[in-house]
Amino acid sequence: MLNTKHDRIRAVVWTERGVRLLDQRRLPQEETYWTATCAFEVAEAITKMVVRGAPAIGIAAAYGVVLAARARFAEANSNWKALIKTDLQDLEAARPTAVNLAWALKRMAALINGLPSDVDPENALLAEAQRIHEEDIAANRRMGELGAALIEGPAKVLTHCNTGSLATGGFGTALGVIRYAYSEGQINEVFADETRPWLQGARLTAWELLQDGIPVVLIADSVAPYLLGQGQIQWVIIGADRIAANGDIANKIGSYGLAVAARHHRVRFMVVAPTSTIDWNLPDGMGIPIEQRPPEEVLTLAGKEIAISGTKAYNPAFDVTPAHLIDVIVTEKGVVHQPSSERMKTLQV
Template sequence: MDAYNAPMKNHAHDSIRAIIWQDHHLRLLDQRWLPQETRYLDLHTAKDTAAAIRDMAVRGAPAIGVTAAYAVVLAARQAYARYRENWLAHMQEDVETLAQARPTAVNLFWAIDVMREHCAAIPKGQDPEALLLEAATRIHEEDIAANRRMGELGAALIQGGRDVLTHCNTGSLATGGYGTALGVIRSAYAAGHIQTVFADETRPWLQGARLTAWELVQDEIPVCLLCEGAAASLMREGRVSWAIVGADRIAANGDAANKIGTYSLAVAARHHGVKFMVVAPTTTIDMQAADGDAIPIEQRSADEVLELGGQRVAARGAQAWNPSFDVTPASLIDAIVTEKGVVTEPTREKMQNLMKS
């Protein structure tokens, strides 16, 4: 299989793919350069792919998972070329480097575990690349199919009349394609349920300003950008009916970790009577994490807060606290939308029933 670029022509408002297997290697749309430039990274090793994940060239839990699956293919190829029958043992260091790239995104570990199972099933001495590429491609295809299903389920919850608000980027750039929360928004817009999408800037990396706004403009969906500090005032004016976000990990009780700022958005939504929706595939649900306190929160460099575009914006001598994620309690979530179904007012029992279905 020389190339995989997921089909998108048969779905409206869906023109972007950020993860491509082409000419026997992985190509990633480097999101650090958007929206000013469209650049691709051509990756031939798992270690380089891990660096791309760590350095935010690719981000979003589902996209990280898909990328990691392809990276395992690269690791196996390199190990087989050097060690032949002992390839499996010699690729483990690369796989561990992948696993350490982003600690909060549970999809990363899920994808690595799935690919490890496929590795273990390959007969000794057989070239693993073709079988592993088939498995990685399947993960990619299933992610897009799940996103489209979630789009349909989530859009059905949105009644026409008022618009929606989103935080961070949860679209094609953050997934294999179509998106989670932005997939719901794509489907709802196509169905005529909403007219405009309000998007938080999402500091300090500005994923909303740089990525979500760019995606929606590319796919001709009206978008209005705002500082996240303005979200409560927008709600107070009655402009939005739903706040719709993604998740990097959901605990067994329904607590959801997502980009920093999501928790405060949920608090404001509850105060103003705005519904709050979390959209994520079941691969994002970690039933081993009892609640949000068990979810590791990645702490990133203070420079991301103290600087902007490499230029210092804070006073010299100031320090910064920079958690990349926060946890929204299940009690503030009106609906968790997955490819398996919708959980309203999530509880541990409801989450268990979902995962058994």
């Protein structure tokens, strides 16, 4: 049974005042919370990466719809449905790559369509947002169990970016597998890439694992292929922000390079994500929109310039890893080995 001491962090919490978000831009130096009291502030928090990680973004957006309904009903009563459409559009535009955002908003919109116009919608919408949140945590625990069952321990694993409680409703996707396997003695060492340029591995994953009593070794991104070549790592375990119907995945920039290095060195490669991350309308990863972030994120570090003035920067937030480089995709509905279009269909139940 999972030791609960390895699952104590919650980055998104509903309060009567609004959505309480752990400001991930300030970790690990400061543990600061941001309370968004309207849909605009939720969208701003998503865009500015106060909250990040595909599942967490979707959950925050669902709560943002609740806040939008509260404001629109107070403003216009029976006309609230017409006015809230703008809020839904603003929330969906906050970040384009993570499909969970659109998925959660579509689910909330479906409920809105069935609600009466002359009754305060807040309680019904809040109940649905909380269901989305609770379902995510349950899915993460199930994925943790399924993924851990694939690991023959004691193993050393490598992860990239942050895929834990900070990126989800709680427990985590790839870090959920690591949490579960660590608690069962199947993992004895975790390596984390620093994950430039936002340093999610250094700032967030290392902080989160140590908060939950799981030791971690931080490495520069460029060390990873060398480490894999030393035979020290048995699994690379990452999350995904969008999965195409054939099993291609978009994840934090650097994931594709890890997959190439892992395949070359015969290290197994696991992707862990809920089925809400799968975009069944995209046949392959070529159609996944890749968010382009500001060049300043590459040209500066901790607010200080690290490149000479006039230097240009290319800063895609994500890359696409083709399915043929992935050994297994773990979801709450099951595990897909050597993913392909046909094998992925087993998850459509």
